[in-house]
Amino acid sequence: MDAMTKYPIELDEERFGIKKPEARFDLQGDMSAEERVATAMEHFAKDINRTTATYLESCMHCGVCAEACHYYTQTKDPKYTPIWKLEVFKQAYKREASPFAFFYRLFNLKKPVTLEQLEEWQELIYDSCTMCGRCSLVCPMGIDIATMVGQARHGMFQAGLVPHELHAVAERAEEEGSPLGATPDVFEDRVEWMGDEFDTDVYFDEEQADILVTMSSIEIMKYPHAIGATAKILNALGERWTFRGEGYEATNFGMLSGNVDWQRHSTMKLIEAAIRCGAKLVLLPECGHAYGALRWQGAAMYGKPLPFKVQHVSEFLADVIKSGRLKVKKVEQTVTFHDPCQVSRRGGATEAPRVIMDALGVDLKEMTPGANQNWCCGGGGGVVTIHRADELRYKVFELKMDQVEKTGADTVLSTCSNCRQSFNDAREHFGWDKKIESLLELVADNISEES
């Protein structure tokens, strides 16, 4: 059975993902309960290093992280306390790998983890954590909880404990090269279409280029103007750039679902494509997790430093604007900006979009809290794909709506297509009248002829 038949896609909905399954399969494979637990723990243990062990030893159970989490804040359900989402993994660590594991086992002070616990924790690890890292900003001990949730997902995936839709998109990405049907042929068609639409040159499979341009499947399939906008800007700058059929898809559902091998496969496609065309820069699209996957985790997948520079498109635009290479027209618009967690708070590129908006001259009304402390939209970490998480996702989005409303702006700009579709899906759900737009596309629409 091909991926499209097995996991059909919702093509016409605001949320672009796997159709709501008639029957859920949140347990993959046919392992026994004991095998699942052993596998989950073995793969979680593989990730334990000096830093994670220090974190797992350090928690004081102060509960401060709960106050930073949109899931707890909106529901007041203590199970959504970020560090509690790791409780079974802490339990396993203490019993199996901690300095006093011997005592924990001898006196059965920490009981062995059970499959029932892991099944219960699937919701906490996947449905109710976007790995936005807000909790990591407030932990008095400085524990980076979000990173450990990502590691816990490694164990969960290997044990076949991934929510149906997230497993489906990860499997589709592994089999087809794209989680949402943006296969190489589809992509090439869309690139040509956008070249025509924007009346600009597009480059595909160029043998040599300075910049390898990548896209996210959401952009390719739902917001294809990102393709034309990127091409238009790069052409205005006179850059030598290309898309490559063997490495264009920047999303990484291997990473989000917890399969390190699939994460590596997706990352290596980009790395190999960049090396093959001699790219000095890999330009990442408006996608939050794609930035984390290549910019910060790419070298770990490659096993050595990457032989090229990696930039989120907002960083690239900020650089060319600051250097005077790209000039933009002033835009008389009042906007607010939604910082994608993985680009700003977790990625360190918070300043870049503000440089761009400053050049555009928009009237920016920052959210409160904003920038690095911004509330997550609730769609990251693969959560937006999971239908059973919808109610909770909408609940946490109410925080976002409140933030936006308080700015008085009618338009939200962002630099993440996943945030954009989460906003659009929630807009439809709530009948909300605010618009969310791409900063990249706003730049492309306002390139000055002086450039």
Next chain:
Amino acid sequence: MDLLDFASGPALNVAIVIFVVGVAWRLIYVLRMKKRVDKSDPRGGSERLGGLWMIASRSINHGPLSESIKMPIANAYLMHLVLAIVIFAAQEHILLLEESYGIGWQSLPHIVVRLSTIVLLVTLAVTVYRRLRHPVLRLLSNFDDWFSLLVTVLVVATGLIAGLAEQNSDTLIAVHVLSFDLLLIWFPFGKLMHAFLIFGSRYSTGVAFAHKGAEI
């Protein structure tokens, strides 16, 4: 050998050995684990400085905390401040150190130390109350949390009682020292270890965030 001799002699010596060996074992065990090397291109800036800055800044900058959490944080600050006064500025403690190790410093007036001890007990009571009442803390709390609080309260309360006694009572002092022995023995196994672990934990995150140029 009376109870005080036992408490401040063999019992204290055993407690110190368990404390030192236990703390060293827990720290060395973790430090000997494999170190993750980040090969990604750093954004710039010193990662070590980032780590050190995180150790300091996380005591000042609490990020996007809502108003509701500010009171417990203030309570925690006050608790640690008066704890330091009680441990390091009480005349009895300094005299004991001088007798045992020949090191000492100026103590604070009795009244300051006594008041600090009372404040410390109040902050501990607030901590217990919150842990009993707050749904998140109730869910997170385990034996370690309660036992660590118990031994801490024991040491502080017995110290206050011994200090307030009109006549020096060897028995009261012995109970205080014994409770301190118990705290030393428990220290390496439970959450009191945060006194050491806080540096490693904050430093690690500070280094990682500085590498990415993220806010520390």
